[in-house]
Amino acid sequence: MTSDFDVGTVDEFQSIVGPAGIAVDEDVLEPHLLERRGLFRGETSLMVMPATTGEAAAVIGLCHRRGIGVVPQGGNTGLVGGAVVQSTSAAPQILLNARRLNRIRELDAGNYTITAEAGCILKTLQERATEADRLFPLSLAAEGSCQLGGNLASNAGGTNVLRFGNARDLVLGLEVVLPDGRVLEALRGLRKNNTGYDLKQLFIGAEGTLGFITAATCKLFPLPRGVATALIALRDPEAAIALYDLARSRLGDELVAFELLSRLALELAIAGQGNTRDPLDEPYHWYVLLELASAHDHEATHTALESFMQQYIEAGVIQNAVIAHSETQRNRLWQLRHLVSEAQQQIGASIKHDISVPVSKIGVFIERASAWITGRIPGCRVVAFGHLGDGNIHFNISQPQDMSAEVFLEQWGAVNREVHGIAVDLGGSFSAEHGIGLLKIDELKRLGQHVELELMKTIKLALDPEGIMNPGKLF
Numbered sequence: 001m002t003s004d005f006d007v008g009t010v011d012e013f014q015s016i017v018g019p020a021g022i023a024v025d026e027d028v029l030e031p032h033l034l035e036r037r038g039l040f041r042g043e044t045s046l047m048v049m050p051a052t053t054g055e056a057a058a059v060i061g062l063c064h065r066r067g068i069g070v071v072p073q074g075g076n077t078g079l080v081g082g083a084v085v086q087s088t089s090a091a092p093q094i095l096l097n098a099r100r101l102n103r104i105r106e107l108d109a110g111n112y113t114i115t116a117e118a119g120c121i122l123k124t125l126q127e128r129a130t131e132a133d134r135l136f137p138l139s140l141a142a143e144g145s146c147q148l149g150g151n152l153a154s155n156a157g158g159t160n161v162l163r164f165g166n167a168r169d170l171v172l173g174l175e176v177v178l179p180d181g182r183v184l185e186a187l188r189g190l191r192k193n194n195t196g197y198d199l200k201q202l203f204i205g206a207e208g209t210l211g212f213i214t215a216a217t218c219k220l221f222p223l224p225r226g227v228a229t230a231l232i233a234l235r236d237p238e239a240a241i242a243l244y245d246l247a248r249s250r251l252g253d254e255l256v257a258f259e260l261l262s263r264l265a266l267e268l269a270i271a272g273q274g275n276t277r278d279p280l281d282e283p284y285h286w287y288v289l290l291e292l293a294s295a296h297d298h299e300a301t302h303t304a305l306e307s308f309m310q311q312y313i314e315a316g317v318i319q320n321a322v323i324a325h326s327e328t329q330r331n332r333l334w335q336l337r338h339l340v341s342e343a344q345q346q347i348g349a350s351i352k353h354d355i356s357v358p359v360s361k362i363g364v365f366i367e368r369a370s371a372w373i374t375g376r377i378p379g380c381r382v383v384a385f386g387h388l389g390d391g392n393i394h395f396n397i398s399q400p401q402d403m404s405a406e407v408f409l410e411q412w413g414a415v416n417r418e419v420h421g422i423a424v425d426l427g428g429s430f431s432a433e434h435g436i437g438l439l440k441i442d443e444l445k446r447l448g449q450h451v452e453l454e455l456m457k458t459i460k461l462a463l464d465p466e467g468i469m470n471p472g473k474l475f
């Protein structure tokens with residue numbers, strides 16, 4: 001396979017998108033070819049960046065006529081290699097980057113909707129919503145660089161799922177260029193529209209294999225008046241599950257985040273902050289970062305959280321806790337949560353998992369998976385953290401100090417298989433929020449349900465019979 005395009009073909013793309021919409025220089029292409037963790041490196045000599053839906057449709061139409069593969073790319077922050085050009089056949093592939101599709105087309109505060117193009121940075125959307133006294137609740141650590149199109153194509157989760165749902169729950173309408181260049185125009189801002197199949201949902205979570213998302217109409221929510229955030233120390237994950245249950249029933253929809261961190265995860269994040277100060281005065285085994293957001297003011301929201309915590313400190317469920325008393329303190333607590341994954345690099349190579357189980361089974365999962373891994377690789381270090389309120393744990397394993405990274409990483413496949421098997425045995429999933437991409441194709445084959453896989457392939461074949469959209473991903 002060669003990814004090289006002759007001058008004539010490059011000129012044809014350029015006649016659609018103009019010189020600003022083409023990248024052929026190695027230096028420019030390089031950061032777009034590399035998956036951020038270095039697990040995959042793509043190969044292509046052409047990146048095309050349409051600035052309008054019409055341009056995107058013309059580009060994909062040209063690819064369709066020529067049998068050229070199309071790999072959609074947003075902010076390239078995905079963690080499974082979905083936006084990497086992978087050689088699967090003799091056909092060349094382009095990277096179709098959404099960065100120039102970056103207009104907010106409409107913010108309708110009265111309808112609580114925002115219509116934005118795929119290349120809008122997530123943080124920009126959050127900020128625009130806040131300016132209009134509204135909340136766009138999708139939030140994750142990569143929000144400063146990931147894009148709306150990538151968020152939707154990967155059905156991103158993040159830290160507010162327990163209250164507002166995954167990316168797919170936030171979408172009312174979608175505009176997509178289909179693999180033959182036609183445009184599905186379904187940018188409706190309607191909460192009720194029962195007119196047959198809900199086609200937009202096919203493209204959300206499809207990882208760019210069915211079409212190129214160019215814009216979406218998403219739900220907005222009232223901007224909370226008060227926010228209260230606490231870091232809470234607990235004995236073990238079972239105590240965290242018990243507290244979660246109490247928080248949901250006592251605090252209702254004001255509970256927007258409930259994130260679990262092990263002691264080692266917190267220590268790594270503290271070091272990652274360049275800090276030595278523990279937010280609590282002594283170490284504990286487990287922590288939860290809990291956040292309330294309400295229509296009441298800060299003082300009332302803080303009082304609600306304090307009285308909730310006081311009750312469960314006295315009942316012995318909570319061992320210790322600290323509440324953020326300013327936006328700076330709140331940001332520092334959230335930074336600790338967001339830094340864990342990156343900070344894990346400080347202690348060497350890691351084997352990562354993004355599993356989900358029913359919330360009630362999280363303790364059992366962590367116990368079983370930790371016992372298995374420490375038996376198989378003595379000295380390895382378990383860094384478990386994640387979205388407990390969604391049943392989603394990032395169960396990451398760092399190499400033993402006395403083992404080389406190479407020897408440790410050779411066990412990636414075997415470790416994945418066992419840990420994923422434990423999750424599936426408990427009624428869970430081996431792929432909670434990051435998707436399949438290139439990284440988990442074998443696991444989808446192994447653990448996917450037969451009829452589900454057959455249906456997915458039928459849909460792929462119906463929409464993209466030539467297989468030009470994101471070749472080699474998912475299946």
Ligand SMILES: Cc1cc2nc3c(=O)[nH]c(=O)nc-3n(C[C@H](O)[C@H](O)[C@H](O)COP(=O)(O)OP(=O)(O)OC[C@H]3O[C@@H](n4cnc5c(N)ncnc54)[C@H](O)[C@@H]3O)c2cc1C
Binds near residue numbers: 073081156159214341
């Ligand atoms: C530090 C960090 C924290 C993260 N935390 C979370 C988290 O909490 N929850 C979570 O769910 N994820 C998380 N992620 C991964 C997450 O999936 C991505 O950050 C984000 O949703 C992907 O957006 P992106 O624009 O970077 O997409 P990319 O990485 O560019 O692409 C992701 C996939 O979408 C496809 N795609 C991109 N744009 C389009 C488009 N316009 N049309 C069709 N297909 C397209 C690509 O082909 C690829 O398959 C995290 C990543 C990092 C680096």
